Amino acid sequence: MAATRIEHDLLGDREVPADVLWGIHTLRATENFPITGRPISSNPALVRALAAVKYAAAAANRDLGLLDPERADAILAACREILDGQWHDQFVVDVIQGGAGTSTNMNANEVIANRALVLLGHRPGEYRYLHPNEHVNLGQSTNDVYPTACNIATIMAVGVLSESMHHLQKTFRAKAEEFRTVVKMGRTQLQDAVPMTLGQEFGTFAVMIEEDRARLEEASMLVHEINLGATAIGTGLNAAPGYRDAAVRHLREVTGLPLVSATDLVEATQDVGQFVHLSGVLKRCAVKLSKVCNDLRLLSSGPRAGFGEIDLPAVQAGSSIMPGKVNPVIPEVLNQVAFQVIGQDVTVTMAAEAGQLQLNAFEPIIMESLTSGMTHLGAACRTLADRCVVGITAHAAHLRSDVEHSIGLVTALNPHIGYQAATEIAKEALDTDRGVAELVLERGLLTADRLELLLRPEHLANLQS
Template sequence: MSGFRREHDLLGERDIPEDAYWGVHTLRATENFPITGTPISTYPLLIDALAAVKEAAALANEELGLLTPAKAGALVAACREIRSGKLHDQFVVDVIQGGAGTSTNMNANEVVANRALELLGHAKGEYQHLHPNEDVNLGQSTNDVYPTAVRIATINAAHGLLQAMAVLQEAFAAKAVEFRTVLKMGRTQLQDAVPMTLGQEFSTYAVMLEEDRDRLAEAVELIHEINLGATAIGTGLNAPAGYAATARRHLSSITGLPLVTSANLVEATQDCGAFVQLSGVVKRIAVKLSKTCNDLRLLSSGPRAGLNEINLPPVQAGSSIMPGKVNPVIPEVVNQVAFGVVGHDITVTMAAEAGQLQLNAFEPVILHALSQSITSLRAACLTLAERCVQGITANTEALRATVDNSIGLVTALNPHIGYTAATAIAKEALATGRGVAELALEKKLLPPEQLAALLTPERLTSALPEGPTPQGPTQEGPTPEGPPSAPGDA
């Protein structure tokens, strides 16, 4: 048939487009799983990881005398081309698939085999010279190839997220320094609490990101344990002696990652606990980042009828009907990313729980969910830093006015005039609109000099210019203040 080549499998023969590097197994998978419309090529880190695993396997098989140098050389060359970005469009199976990732593994086997055949001077599909299963997949099973590739792809994706979080952390830390002397009212339960600085508020966001970066780095460490060499269920059937260690050594060299072979390959082949752990940490990051964005939206609300404490940089018109309206669209999009991450975490949890006996068949959806979470969260961090946080400005005078007019100031007087007297002043200030300091002077509860000392910004916020607060990962210059030491309960 012109323009096609004929391939066969256990179900019979099929015609494959002659320019396709994939084969009959991939064709059947595309027919069987028209699920999301998202091919695995959407995740280039996964394709690179699959090629790295196949390259490591070829080198191990050559070293162990199972592949000729010619075949191994062609396989290695094909894999390196894929890892350089070529042929990614040939990875066409849907990311969600039955079979525990078999379709993904076979897609990789066929693409690598057909490119290696060309390098050896043969036509695609001439598998008598080099076979997808017998040569590319030699000593392997989907059940150790796919989980290993997923782990490598996930590690590299997480590294990208860690870097993006560092950028956002630095942006918040820089604003903490910029706003270190801007006095404002703190709030608990949306009610006036005690004074603080805007720098202290922004330093909190930087610290939260620093903590979450540490937790993510810890979770990623667990993903470095692989089961390559386990073959079908962890017993290593059909893999020669020394294969697991040899393949792992080559794979670490190829990827630059400190991979380790699991001490118990049977356990490693069925256990997805490390993915659950990682997903939980990613959810933690998303939840806290979403809370931060809630704060930014609230603090910038207005400009006339809201808090109007800070200004977010305007990035687009906010309404098709209300002229002049500008919305906090960047924090809003980050909120939505966070909602998706929470949902993906449930997916990972259920998929890990659904495994049975010696294999978890649901790692494809774990890959899909984690990849979506990590890549979208990375983009969200960079977008928030570059299109929002770096351009935030403070409405300094309005912030100071709220402090001067707030009954929250009475908290600073409480240890000196007593709770009962302080409560009476707060009640009268609220009823009359008069200031706390004005009433305290009028009632002669404290000498003017003592009152002035008690209500200085430095004392109200416990903010010393050299106060120790973690700054951004590459931030230089003075550090923002530490968290305020507020008396009393929430």
């Protein structure tokens, strides 16, 4: 049988595998929350954020003379190893858990304490030399550690998503330049409207993404306000004078983030409004990205019986029964991620609403919803850019023909032939299925040279020089 060690908590004694860095509290949590099968380690940003908070707390307690240098240095070294990517496999509690994040905090306390014990020359579980609660958790509560770590991990996730969206934005911008003079019909309510260029259409996609990136980064600034030093409910009970300022200062240094202490810690400990706001902005990003994918699927529909304006890259066979069929699978996958994000916004909303009195107990599901949503959406953005947008081609001749035969063309010619004549041309074109340009020439309303000039892309699409 594998070697074990005996650990004790308020419920009694339990055997813990001798070689692991987690302890009895973590063991009970793994038994209590077999929910998703995804441990905390599946969110490396949260693990690093927890280590950063514990590092800042130990450094502050050392500065204040509350933690002796030997223990402090060992805790700091253990935290630094976790920040560098080590021991993440020891964070084994499920991402969805009861207890307002207590199990996550205890998992971190135990891993850091046991690694520090090893660095000091002791064995894991020999807590008489260095204790998870008395030393690693000194001056802290789950209720300020976990929210602060969630804020930091969220900021990191926003940064990664923003970079992915920027990559997609640049890809659309490059396509907009490529299609700058490809004339097509614009549509409103799926009906022919007026001419534009495919470049303008793709340029709009780039602008939409750029705007959403800006809103996302604005929303993330609210998450830079933290409640470290609040301890249990915001009163700072059991935190020494000077601890709060010192801990926040060290946390800024170790993370490189412009974190600020909340003005009112009691309010900050129970309020998760920053996550509700961020989730709403994330939903905005998802909705608009999904709309872009809807447009790509519609514009590429066919190949013979649809719009057939563009071709998406063929990346896999589309059917097990219909030979030759290719589906728009890359836009479809982003659509599905967007649906997930929209649903998770409801989860965040309900979790925020369910908070009671001095603490919101549901930050684990808020964190899981936001993090998974941003991670999946970022991956989908890069997939859309690299597996789809970069390889899109246009049916330029088909698009030009659509413009020349569309009734919408009379709107562009209206100032030059007059409203009455334009109306008559439109009616005859509809009745006879003939082209607008053909009828204009036949009636002698414009010369061929003049018509050619008016049908140039820069005129039709009102392009600025």
